[in-house]
Amino acid sequence: MENKVYLKKLVEELHSATVATIGADGHPQTRVIDMMLWDDKGVYFLTAKGKEFYRQVMEQQFIAVSATKGKVSVSLRGKVKNIGSKRLDEIFEKNVYMQEIYPDDTRTALEVFCVYEAEGEYFDIGDPSHVVRDSFVIGDIKTKQIGYFVGQGCIGCKLCYSVCPQKCIDISGKPVVIDQNCCLHCGQCAEICPKQVIEKRS
Numbered sequence: 054m055e056n057k058v059y060l061k062k063l064v065e066e067l068h069s070a071t072v073a074t075i076g077a078d079g080h081p082q083t084r085v086i087d088m089m090l091w092d093d094k095g096v097y098f099l100t101a102k103g104k105e106f107y108r109q110v111m112e113q114q115f116i117a118v119s120a121t122k123g124k125v126s127v128s129l130r131g132k133v134k135n136i137g138s139k140r141l142d143e144i145f146e147k148n149v150y151m152q153e154i155y156p157d158d159t160r161t162a163l164e165v166f167c168v169y170e171a172e173g174e175y176f177d178i179g180d181p182s183h184v185v186r187d188s189f190v191i192g193d194i195k196t197k198q199i200g201y202f203v204g205q206g207c208i209g210c211k212l213c214y215s216v217c218p219q220k221c222i223d224i225s226g227k228p229v230v231i232d233q234n235c236c237l238h239c240g241q242c243a244e245i246c247p248k249q250v251i252e253k254r255s
């Protein structure tokens with residue numbers, strides 16, 4: 054699906070996301086940041102110039118984002134850039150609660166960042182026996198295929214299907230085919246395959 058469906062969901066429905074950077078001690082560090090705007094160039098958030106998070110994003114220019122609500126999640130991992138006070142007023146108009154957190158001119162403490170080149174993943178387990186996953190990108194980047202794929206040499210024994218928790222392997226032909234939009238990436242099929250023809254791409 055087009056990325057705009059997922060970016061809209063991230064900003065307008067999930068809104069508050071866990072954002073990871075690398076801390077000064079070299080280990081991952083997370084905090085919750087609201088995703089304020091989205092458009093065809095990416096997703097926008099803001100933070101105050103005095104925060105350690107600001108310093109880390111300026112330095113690393115890369116973040117990982119995950120947001121969830123109910124049984125739906127959207128994740129992003131990619132490049133981020135500072136756009137200063139550009140779009141700050143628009144963010145305050147669209148997210149009116151910000152006007153109370155930073156009243157009057159105090160919003161000058163803030164700067165806006167844009168996630169402009171990223172790989173994203175959508176996951177919906179609302180119907181647990183039929184999970185839905187999808188991947189998308191922001192910006193002009195090539196996607197890497199990740200997950201489990203059946204290669205040549207499949208003998209159609211269906212053992213993979215027998216251990217698949219989602220039954221998301223089409224066994225009507227040979228080689229059998231994994232439905233990438235329903236696969237949990239659990240690896241059960243690859244482990245049991247007697248021909249070892251199921252490849253993990255990561």
Ligand code: SF4
Binds near residue numbers: 216219222239240243
């Ligand atoms: S990785 Fe797991 S969910 Fe995906 S096809 Fe294999 S057994 Fe099924």
Ligand code: SF4
Binds near residue numbers: 207212214245
């Ligand atoms: S277990 Fe391996 S050989 Fe058997 S159907 Fe599945 S992919 Fe093909």
